[in-house]
Amino acid sequence: MKLRQNVRHWAAKRALTTPVVGGYVNDKLVGMHTDIFLGKTESENRAPRREHLDDFFDATMDTYVAALEAGFPEAEAREITHVQANFDFFNHGWAEMMEIPSDELETHYRRYQEFFERYGITIDDPLGEFRPADGVAEAPTTPERMAEGEFENAVAGFADDAYVEDADGDLHVGGGEEPEDVDVSLAPGADEADLDDEAKAD
Numbered sequence: 001m002k003l004r005q006n007v008r009h010w011a012a013k014r015a016l017t018t019p020v021v022g023g024y025v026n027d028k029l030v031g032m033h034t035d036i037f038l039g040k041t042e043s044e045n046r047a048p049r050r051e052h053l054d055d056f057f058d059a060t061m062d063t064y065v066a067a068l069e070a071g072f073p074e075a076e077a078r079e080i081t082h083v084q085a086n087f088d089f090f091n092h093g094w095a096e097m098m099e100i101p102s103d104e105l106e107t108h109y110r111r112y113q114e115f116f117e118r119y120g121i122t123i124d125d126p127l128g129e130f131r132p133a134d135g136v137a138e139a140p141t142t143p144e145r146m147a148e149g150e151f152e153n154a155v156a157g158f159a160d161d162a163y164v165e166d167a168d169g170d171l172h173v174g175g176g177e178e179p180e181d182v183d184v185s186l187a188p189g190a191d192e193a194d195l196d197d198e199a200k201a202d
Helices: 007-015 021-038 043-069 074-092 102-111 113-118 143-148
Strands: 002-004 163-165 171-173
Touching: 002 074, 007 021, 007 074, 021 043, 021 074, 043 074, 074 102, 102 113
Parallel strands: 002 163
Antiparallel strands: 163 171
16 A cells, blocks of 8 residues: 655654553544545535544554554554555445555455454454444445445555655655654644653654
8 A cells, every 4th residue: 555654654653652642643633534534525425424434543543553562663554554444445335435446455454464363353344353342433335336446546556565655755665764753742633732841752
């Protein structure tokens, strides 16, 4: 899958495991992802899907942290959550929101199969053990969009690895090295938290 990676991604990675600021960054990232993906669909679909996406993306933040703790680099940990989202979009028939075409889903699954199996994640059950105890809000499906086979926002041909576009527009396999000095305050939503010196990374 093709992803971007810049200083805000590194700051978010650090922030999500930092006391106090982590919750604010989590909430901001959830809202951002919901808005980004709703922007790929028609206006009449946005309100009916919003609550579901908010719940779903909130759960994938836990997946992201678990993947980091399992030793995955930042880009791959983030890609895992995007793969989960594409499983969910596929199941709902939200073809226009998919980042990859449906025939690449199985390839992406196999690349992270060991991690996915550890947490019960499948194409049919994208959250597995990360599904919240109170569930995820329901949303209407559009199976006719999947039947049409149009994936207008999908980028094909990047199923064999995590391809990362850096801040200069250069493409790398697997992403870059984490900078030594990461300022947590640069993470989305961090400005809403009351950060003290201990909450900031040197």
